[in-house]
Amino acid sequence: MKFEFIGGYSEVGKNMTLVEVGDETVVLDMGLYLPPVVGYEEGDPRDLSREDLIRIGAIPNDNKVNKKNVKGIIFGHAHLDHIGAAPYLAKKYDCDLFGTKYTMGVLKTLFEDKGKKPRNNLVAMEFNNRYKLCENFSFEFLNMTHSTMDTALVVLYTRYGNIVYSNDYKIDNHPVLMEKINTEKLKEVQPVKVLVLDSLYGNIDGKTPSESVARDMVKEVVEELKDSKNAIFFTTFASHIPRLRSIVDYGRKLGRKVVFLGRSLHKYADVAKELGIVNFVDVDIVGYGNLVRKRLKDINEHRDEYLVICTGNQGEKGSVLTRIAEGDLPFEFQSGDSVIFSCRTIPTKETIKNREHLEKLLKENGVRIWKDIHVSGHGF
Ligand SMILES: [Zn+2]
Numbered sequence: 001m002k003f004e005f006i007g008g009y010s011e012v013g014k015n016m017t018l019v020e021v022g023d024e025t026v027v028l029d030m031g032l033y034l035p036p037v038v039g040y041e042e043g044d045p046r047d048l049s050r051e052d053l054i055r056i057g058a059i060p061n062d063n064k065v066n067k068k069n070v071k072g073i074i075f076g077h078a079h080l081d082h083i084g085a086a087p088y089l090a091k092k093y094d095c096d097l098f099g100t101k102y103t104m105g106v107l108k109t110l111f112e113d114k115g116k117k118p119r120n121n122l123v124a125m126e127f128n129n130r131y132k133l134c135e136n137f138s139f140e141f142l143n144m145t146h147s148t149m150d151t152a153l154v155v156l157y158t159r160y161g162n163i164v165y166s167n168d169y170k171i172d173n174h175p176v177l178m179e180k181i182n183t184e185k186l187k188e189v190q191p192v193k194v195l196v197l198d199s200l201y202g203n204i205d206g207k208t209p210s211e212s213v214a215r216d217m218v219k220e221v222v223e224e225l226k227d228s229k230n231a232i233f234f235t236t237f238a239s240h241i242p243r244l245r246s247i248v249d250y251g252r253k254l255g256r257k258v259v260f261l262g263r264s265l266h267k268y269a270d271v272a273k274e275l276g277i278v279n280f281v282d283v284d285i286v287g288y289g290n291l292v293r294k295r296l297k298d299i300n301e302h303r304d305e306y307l308v309i310c311t312g313n314q315g316e317k318g319s320v321l322t323r324i325a326e327g328d329l330p331f332e333f334q335s336g337d338s339v340i341f342s343c344r345t346i347p348t349k350e351t352i353k354n355r356e357h358l359e360k361l362l363k364e365n366g367v368r369i370w371k372d373i374h375v376s377g378h379g380f
Pocket of ligand 1: 077079168
């Protein structure tokens with residue numbers, strides 16, 4: 001049994017691990033490392049080729065991988081640092097791509113964004129369903145708790161013993177919208193030969209609070225704003241479906257119309273809705289250009305009738321919140337309006353700078369800023 005670590009571990013992104021038994025190989029994750037793409041200033045990053053992306057360090061360098069031996073590519077969860085490189089790399093592998101339903105739903109949209117039909121089959125798997133992949137490998141997905149839906153702990157069964165791979169997780173005994181870890185099932189996986197665990201903040205002592213604590217934090221903010229006649233804007237990670245669920249649930253109680261604004265929110269929420277993971281029936285999900293403008297004009301005139309959830313939690317350029325703050329969209333923040341950041345600022349130079357810029361603009365308009373209404377999806 002041989003392991004090869006192509007990317008990830010010491011960096012937040014670019015996850016890709018190879019496991020080899022005999023002349024067969026399984027790939028675990030193919031992730032993106034976002035900062036080089038976000039900070040790319042020599043043109044539109046969407047035009048970058050596979051080779052360009054490897055050169056700037058945005059995707060794993062798999063040039064030396066013996067692709068003929070790879071029998072399957074298995075994805076643990078739907079975050080971009082785990083699936084984001086697949087549309088660039090997977091086509092060189094003559095094998096299927098496997099993940100849980102939500103993961104594969106999101107991956108499908110990534111291929112569609114690039115306007116390409118994937119060359120590989122995308123196979124959506126159930127949890128707790130052992131699958132014989134090839135002579136040397138069977139695998140199974142077990143429930144794991146994290147900040148996006150259908151996160152899995154991957155178990156590889158080989159003749160040399162079982163391998164457990166869990167990359168990004170927290171042990172949450174009171175999760176929102178997802179199943180708890182199935183500890184009985186985990187016991188059945190014993191004996192484990194190799195355990196591969198990695199999680200951001202894994203080096204910090206302490207205990208990450210449950211997502212139900214974040215739900216209570218959202219509730220408290222909303223209760224404080226119940227008599228407000230001003231605009232209320234929430235922003236969070238677009239893939240954080242449990243958090244969106246909590247904001248929608250308490251937003252409804254204010255009697256306001258809940259609306260999602262922004263492309264990535266549209267993408268992640270739509271997949272969750274289509275798969276029946278969440279019921280966002282009375283929520284308007286508005287993703288694109290003119291429709292966002294049109295809706296914002298209406299929100300500007302009826303600011304006490306809406307609760308907005310929009311993109312821009314990291315102050316990203318081109319996000320709805322940043323564009324409003326920069327005067328690029330037809331909504332004007334006024335004194336007394338609230339912007340709630342249900343997230344943590346990712347500690348990279350670029351995001352810290354972007355968030356400072358955004359908050360400065362919001363404060364100039366007298367906006368009340370609520371920060372860190374959040375608990376992490378990573379265990380420590
Ligand atoms: Zn993750």
